[in-house]
Amino acid sequence: MLEIDTRPVVLDQFTVDETGRAGRRPRGVVYPVTVDDVVTVVDWAREHRTPLIARGAGTSLEGHLLARGDELILDFTQADKILDISPGDFTATVQPGVSRTRLNAAAAEFGLQFTVDPGADASLGGMAATNASGTTTVRYGGMRANVLALQAVFADGTVTRIGRAVRKSSSGYDLKDLLIGSAGTLGIITELTVKLHPIPEWIHSLRISFPTVADAVDTAVEMLGAALPVSRLELVDAPSMAAINMFRGTAYAETPALFIDIESGSSAAVAANEQEIGRIAAAHDAIEVVTARTHGDRHALWEDRHNLYFAVKASNPGCRFMITDTAVPYSRIAGAVETATRLGAELGLNITVAGHIGDGNVHTIVPYTESEYEAAQRFSDLVVRHALEVGGTATGEHGIGLAKKKYLREEHGAAVDLMAAVKRALDPLGLLNPGKVLDVNPGNPLPNGS
Structure with a gap:
């Protein structure tokens, strides 16, 4: 078993996320380097009934990475090797801790680029786990469109390669895309093969x-x-x-x-x-x-x-920040922005609105003080519900995590029960990032208290 770091000064670094949302101290932190390390940790966790949270650069915005009890953190920052760049195939294979800027620096030597740009210098494993997208999605797509294959460790310790390093395939169920966006709740990604694109002249x-x-x-x-x-x-x-x-x-x-x-x-x-x-x-x-x-x-x-x-943070010293990321049909973008602006004014909040308009993604940044927290929560709820009412989604790119679970059934209906069935099949003990996306426990037949 890898050494578990239990020093309070280390554990405290994992108790808040990018927006200031608070969790609890995890049981400890381990730093896997190889897939064998991950298997060792998963086997130990299963034996000791200890939940696991896989973590990369830590840029998540919806509480995906916060411990709520006795979880062990798998910090992948040391699993950061670029394993292969194949210019002739326009692909790269990396460990999950590789950051997008490191991959781009290496790919640029071949006139190539990795195009998914969420703004933050996120790790590739975390970007896949949340199906990240960003400024270039309008042309190149998000992570689902740019991951060709991956390797994952499942809750029973099985190591499985999913997908093939080809641009299209009609073979079998698309399990790769099932894991992408699952926030580490179905399996732990330990390797990715991603698309590279030529740098335009x-x-x-x-x-x-x-x-x-x-x-x-x-x-x-x-x-x-x-x-x-x-x-x-x-x-x-x-x-x-x-x-x-x-x-x-x-x-x-x-x-x-x-x-x-x-x-x-x-x-x-x-x-x-x-x-x-x-x-x-x-x-x-x-x-x-x-x-x-x-x-x-x-x-x-x-x-x-x-x-x-960072500009909004500098303009609002002493505040915490809530960021929404709804996405709506093109014809509803202007209405979504106008609705957010009106709601912010009605609730007395100093909001700003921006978005990846090319794919209908509307972000609002809500600075709030302790006394404004309830108003900020109310604002976020109304913005999300407006997006759902006009045929949009609660989250265009940040994922469900802890914050957006309450909207899942409203958006997906009975499909949530199918999601829960998949979760139970792949993680029957509920050890992989528990409480994120779905509240599914081994003895609970319905998710999210339904």
Whole structure:
């Protein structure tokens, strides 16, 4: 058995998540390096009836990683080898602790990139466990679209390889995608083979300001309908732009804006697409269109967008932060943003709204003090229920974790019972990340108190 670290100073690091949500001290922490290490821990946990939580970089936002009792943490930060990069196959095979920026640095030597970009420097195993997506999803898809195969250790200690390193397959049930997004509740991912994509020769980035959110959304939807080669398409509201200005020292118009990347194989093509985007934006009353063409200018523009969360934190000292991540149909995006803005004002909250508008994902960042906690919870609940009412989802990319379990049956109905059946079949003792996604215990026939 690997050594279990039980020092309080270490365990305390695992009692809060990125948003300040609190859990309990875990029983201890182990640091597996190989799949054999994981099997050893799983066998010990099964023998001693000790629950397990697999953890990577710890960037989860929905309480996936918080201990609630006597769990043992498997910290995969030392399982961080890039095992293979195959340029001819456009694939890479990695251990779960490899971060996306490390993989991208290694892949860039071959003119390739790993495209899933959730903003944080997350680990690949954690990104698969939560089915992460982000700014590039509009073109390249999230983790489910970019993981070809994986290796996992199940609750009985079995090591299984799932999927094949090919771009498509019709063979058998798709168990790989079942594990992706399961938050470590069905199996522990110990290796991944992921897609790599060529780095485009020509990329232009644009920031376009608009009078209203509706103008920005209408422009985005028209761009997508015109089949323009957009690889990033982000919406940022006026308060977000104000926070960015204060944090980054910029002087942007403090109005709703789109942040856009367009890609092409030639300078003429990317210029033509840029011109078409400008035409569409002008038809929707764009205030300003700014283009970044050099690598440095593009990097600076996207640093502004990626630093939004830190900008909002800096503007609200002493606050904790609640982040929602609903996703809605394209036709409902403007309404979702307007609803969030109205609810924030009604509840006296200083919210900001942004989102991966290219895939309908709407984020709100809610700063709150202790006295505002109930209002923040009320806001989050109303925003989620609005998304469900208009045909959307409670979580577009952060996952269910602890925070969103109460919406699962409302969104999925009787399918929740099928999910519970799968959980019991693969983890009959309920040892893998218990209480996350579903409340399923060996003696409880129905999940979530249904």
